[in-house]
Amino acid sequence: MNRFDYARPASVAEAVAAWEPGAAYLGGGTNLVDLMKVGVLQPARLIDVNRLPDLDAIELTADGGARIGALVRNADLAHDPAFAAAFPMVAEALLAGASGQLRNAATVAGNLMQHTRCPYFQDAHSACNRRQAGAGCAAREGDNQSLAVLGWSDACIATNPSDLAVPLASLDAVVEVEGRNGAREIPFGEFLRLPGETPGKETALEPGELILAVRLPAGAAAFRGNARYLKLRERTSFAFALVSAAAALRMEDGRIAEARLALGSVAARPWRVPEAEALMVGQPPSAELFAQVAAAAMADARPSGDNAHKIELARRTAARALSLAAAGTPARMPALPASPFGEPAHA
Amino acid sequence: MSHSITLTVNGASREIALDDPRVTLLDLLRERLEMPGTKKGCDRGQCGACTVLLDGRRVNSCLKLAITLDGSSVTTIEGLAEGEVLHPVQAAFIDHDGFQCGYCTPGQIMSAVGLIAEGQAGDDPERIREGMSGNLCRCAAYHGITEAVLDATRRMAPATETAQERKSA
Ligand SMILES: Cc1cc2nc3c(=O)[nH]c(=O)nc-3n(C[C@H](O)[C@H](O)[C@H](O)COP(=O)(O)OP(=O)(O)OC[C@H]3O[C@@H](n4cnc5c(N)ncnc54)[C@H](O)[C@@H]3O)c2cc1C
Ligand code: SF4
Ligand code: FES
Ligand code: FES
Numbered sequence: 319m320n321r322f323d324y325a326r327p328a329s330v331a332e333a334v335a336a337w338e339p340g341a342a343y344l345g346g347g348t349n350l351v352d353l354m355k356v357g358v359l360q361p362a363r364l365i366d367v368n369r370l371p372d373l374d375a376i377e378l379t380a381d382g383g384a385r386i387g388a389l390v391r392n393a394d395l396a397h398d399p400a401f402a403a404a405f406p407m408v409a410e411a412l413l414a415g416a417s418g419q420l421r422n423a424a425t426v427a428g429n430l431m432q433h434t435r436c437p438y439f440q441d442a443h444s445a446c447n448r449r450q451a452g453a454g455c456a457a458r459e460g461d462n463q464s465l466a467v468l469g470w471s472d473a474c475i476a477t478n479p480s481d482l483a484v485p486l487a488s489l490d491a492v493v494e495v496e497g498r499n500g501a502r503e504i505p506f507g508e509f510l511r512l513p514g515e516t517p518g519k520e521t522a523l524e525p526g527e528l529i530l531a532v533r534l535p536a537g538a539a540a541f542r543g544n545a546r547y548l549k550l551r552e553r554t555s556f557a558f559a560l561v562s563a564a565a566a567l568r569m570e571d572g573r574i575a576e577a578r579l580a581l582g583s584v585a586a587r588p589w590r591v592p593e594a595e596a597l598m599v600g601q602p603p604s605a606e607l608f609a610q611v612a613a614a615a616m617a618d619a620r621p622s623g624d625n626a627h628k629i630e631l632a633r634r635t636a637a638r639a640l641s642l643a644a645a646g647t648p649a650r651m652p653a654l655p656a657s658p659f660g661e662p663a664h665a
Numbered sequence: 666m667s668h669s670i671t672l673t674v675n676g677a678s679r680e681i682a683l684d685d686p687r688v689t690l691l692d693l694l695r696e697r698l699e700m701p702g703t704k705k706g707c708d709r710g711q712c713g714a715c716t717v718l719l720d721g722r723r724v725n726s727c728l729k730l731a732i733t734l735d736g737s738s739v740t741t742i743e744g745l746a747e748g749e750v751l752h753p754v755q756a757a758f759i760d761h762d763g764f765q766c767g768y769c770t771p772g773q774i775m776s777a778v779g780l781i782a783e784g785q786a787g788d789d790p791e792r793i794r795e796g797m798s799g800n801l802c803r804c805a806a807y808h809g810i811t812e813a814v815l816d817a818t819r820r821m822a823p824a825t826e827t828a829q830e831r832k833s834a
Contacts, residue, residue, distance in 0.1 A: 417799020
């Protein structure tokens with residue numbers, strides 16, 4: 319690990335002022351400290367935001383939205399009874415991520431800013447355009463089985479690993495940030511960036527911008543009765559997604575009045591296809607409909623390497639997640655959150 | 666640049682001068698405070714061997730920089746027993762053979778104490794396995810570990826209703 323200087327600002331204004339090129343904000347540290355240990359990240363200054371005031375509240379709004387402070391720990395958000403009841407697939411996605419220990423440390427902002435798990439990004443000795451512009455991409459000819467099938471470019475085929483990001487994308491979340499030039503809001507659809515020619519620019523944050531909160535818009539809680547997250551992994555628990563899906567339906571008289579579907583670990587950001595969602599409006603739920611929707615959601619997919627299997631896996635995951643959502647949000651969080659195993663998987 | 670932090674370790678307040686901001690809580694405990702009970706496995710959050718309670722919550726001490734913890738309170742495996750009297754989770758691990766080589770055990774026990782305090786798993790073995798998935802055991806003592814956590818949960822919550830009691834009620 320490189321040496322760094324350490325700052326612990328007492329206010330948001332101080333934190334933003336403490337930023338300079340090469341500095342990094344420190345949340346729970348579960349991604350940043352990890353990547354510093356292997357030399358992938360080498361910040362010259364750590365700005366510890368853990369003690370900033372007023373960034374750890376969870377507020378539900380009367381219009382069916384919510385505001386989640388940047389420092390709310392993943393575990394605290396998932397276990398907040400009112401939040402989990404209103405946004406069950408967000409809680410389920412959080413509980414399907416990492417481990418109990420990590421969720422106690424990880425912050426909401428840090429989770430959304432976490433870096434890709436591409437094995438070559440994680441290895442400081444490999445060529446990686448995301449780490450170093452123009453260096454090349456070792457994954458193209460390497461171990462790319464779990465990498466992107468949508469939205470990738472010749473420069474980078476990495477996926478975004480966050481489970482939390484997937485339901486947030488489906489619910490049209492908004493990220494509140496503050497920087498030297500003041501405060502602004504970033505729609506979630508623009509927050510995580512596809513690689514294009516500049517994979518190093520991973521998010522829409524400008525240098526030095528600090529996340530203050532994530533908002534769920536009015537009406538997001540209307541999906542509470544039919545919302546699921548489904549995550550396929552190489553082992554039942556404590557593993558990143560191979561593919562995942564957040565599915566949410568608003569039902570009226572046995573028909574789908576409104577539908578959301580976001581796919582995780584298929585691209586550098588959660589994947590949404592409005593045309594696929596629109597196919598469901600006005601229809602009664604059925605396996606045939608959901609298969610059609612899943613196919614439409616994956617219509618643009620193509621392998622970036624030895625990963626064609628992910629396309630069919632994602633289709634089936636999407637269709638299954640929609641069926642689970644149609645069957646209704648379980649009264650209690652499943653013992654194995656987001657898992658295809660265990661109850662109530664075969665609804 | 667030297668930083669000084671105050672850390673309560675197993676109930677005792679300590680002033681600690683840190684000459685290097687890179688020291689993790691895990692290395693601080695093992696190398697500087699001579700408390701090697703907390704183990705280092707992966708050093709990257711992947712195995713749980715380094716689990717401690719930080720302000721009452723289980724975390725991976727390998728990913729916490731000590732310098733960030735001024736004013737915090739840490740409980741390690743060394744702080745669980747009261748004299749010769751083992752903590753109920755420690756006793757349950759012995760009763761149920763919750764280990765073989767023992768290397769992962771301090772982390773397993775601290776994680777179990779944290780899990781029971783979180784109160785989400787109750788006495789459902791599936792929820793306990795899921796809640797303990799951040800602790801790997803290369804000896805695969807998982808069966809005994811689950812039994813131990815289940816038993817400790819019951820021993821520590823005589824007043825709360827268990828599934829068994831709900832069924833017989
Ligand atoms: C073994 C292991 C397994 C994991 N499994 C999963 C999994 O299955 N699913 C999953 O989703 N995640 C998983 N994770 C990742 C974990 O969820 C993230 O590491 C965690 O959410 C990051 O949050 P943090 O607060 O610790 O962030 P930090 O490590 O503190 O920061 C991460 C990044 O965010 C930036 N940052 C932090 N706070 C702010 C802010 N307020 N504004 C702007 N930038 C900020 C930091 O500068 C840094 O670049 C796993 C991690 C590990 C180590
Ligand atoms: S896929 Fe992206 S992150 Fe992985 S090595 Fe290539 S450029 Fe780097
Ligand atoms: S040593 Fe900390 S999780 Fe493995
Ligand atoms: S008892 Fe040997 S690693 Fe768990």
